[in-house]
Amino acid sequence: MGIDLPVIWFVIIVFGLMMYVIMDGFDLGIGILFPFVRNRESRDVMVNTVAPVWDGNETWLVLGGASLMAAFPLAYAVVLSALYLPLLLMLLGLIWRGVAFEFRFKADESHRHFWDVAFTAGSYMATFFQGVALGAFLNGFEVHNGNYIGGAFDWLSPFSLFAGLGLVVAYALLGATWLIIKTEGSLHDRMVSLARPVTLALLVAIGIVSLWTPLTHPGIAQRWFDWPNIALFAPVPVLVLLTGYGLLRSLRGGDPSVTPFMLTLCLLFLGYTGLGISVWPHIIPPDITIHEAAAPPQSMGFALVGALLIIPVILTYTAWSYYVFRGKVRQGEGYH
Template sequence: MGIDLPLIWLLIIGFGIMMYVITDGFDLGIGILFAFIPNRQHRDTMVNSVAPVWDGNETWLVLGGAGLMAAFPKAYAVVLSALYIPLLLMLAGLIWRGVSFEFRFKADEAHKAFWDKAFMLGSIVATFFQGVTLGAFIDGIPLDDSSYAVAGWITPFSFFTGIGTLIAYALLGVTWLILKTSGPLQQSMVRITRPITLALLASIAIVSFWTPLRHPDIAERWFSFPNLWFFLPVPFLVLLACFAIFRCLRGVPHAGPFVWSLLLIFLGYTGFVISVWPHIIPPDLTIYEAAAPVQSLGFTLVGALLIIPIILCYSAWSYYVFRGKTQDGYHE
């Protein structure tokens, strides 16, 4: 039996996207949370909690996009052709957020409020259109024509997944700040974690019912036998993660809420993979139909296996060096 190169590359791309969602998710979540924290000093502390690592987090987005282009060029072409507007808006939000991240520290008093709002807006726009892209992807991109509807991604479902992504990243951001801060700011984060968690649970429930109602093939996958027995633990694990977050918020929380929020996001990601497998472009294109030639897959795999450990090592080292609480812009 030969090596299944398309599957290996799908795992690599999926790993890169998941790492991006986790790491840049709490970065973007901090920008979203600016709407709830008007205090300038607290905002500085929030930003400084990710300042040493935020730009490295986006490496995973580059890995996922480059891997898709190298390993599944047809899927890359289809996605960028059909969803170029939301993807362009997402990138515009990421660029605007990056600019405001740096400028908000260097601006004079007259312009600091502007760059705070710019940072918040860039984070919201980038996150929302990531979710819109996800929703449009789940809805599927028909391949029976060489052209795609420019506004095909504008649907109630994709807009709702955009809102759900905002809530998910806000949960990552607020639990990250519980881990990295203390005092009044941490107490504020604890207070808003509860409603954000409940909002995310409601979003997950709505998407979990809405998706199979829109797509009978997904409904058959989840609710037919014997699949139902294998997938039944997923909703119970979601409820367990939410309960564990509430439990960890008692007393003086530290890493617990963030760890459980990571599990919650991972479960949502797992549900997405179960729903679309083995298609890389639902509902028609599988990973094997979209894969590059075997020679290309093997050649690029060598480079990926060399670079991924390097990314993991320098990311882990940066998080280790800047571990501890952030107090008034400094680590303890």
């Protein structure tokens, strides 16, 4: 039995995107939470919690995009053609946010507010259009003879817009629980108080998406409720409710540890699992599978060697950077 290269590459891409959601999600969440924290010193502390690592977090987005191009060029061409506008707006948001991140520390007081607003706007823009792209991906694409034949605005739908809002809520919760770990005093207490309603909002959003998806996508409904997928999927809603309850309970006690953050990651992982079950084995919904979109085996094998070399390096320097900059961040400490 030979090695199934398309499946291996699919796992690599899924892993890379999940790492991006985790790593860049909480620092985008910090920008999303900026409007709820008015104190300048508190905002500085919030940014300083991710200052040493934020640009490295986006390595995973680059890895996911490069892997898709190398292993599934057909999917890369279709996805970029269909989602050109939301992905472009997402990248513009990331760029604008990155510029604001650096400039807000260097600007004088008269311009500080402008860069704070820019940092917030870039964070919302990047997150929202990531979610829009995800919702449009679930809706599927019109493809004929390997070419995208849909319109430039087919990605724009009520479902994709709601997915964008849902991802904003998810990243806000990631940011709040990250700051619970990294801060103390009044800022820590503020994040605990914010995390409670955001958790409830995220659970509601997950519930709406879980109902909306099978009702409007018959193919996904069939995959959810056919055997053996239903056996794999049935525990997911129960685990979401249990995780949400545990998260609310830990926040009610003002838990200063990593527990709320880890439970938030569990919620996102469960949502990611549901997404995987919804689209598998298609990489271009609703019809094109990973094997149909795969590059030649020689190309996939050659690229796999590089991926297996570089991924451990990325994991190592990421883990080392978080280890070096562990602990609480206090006012007056950090990035300048």
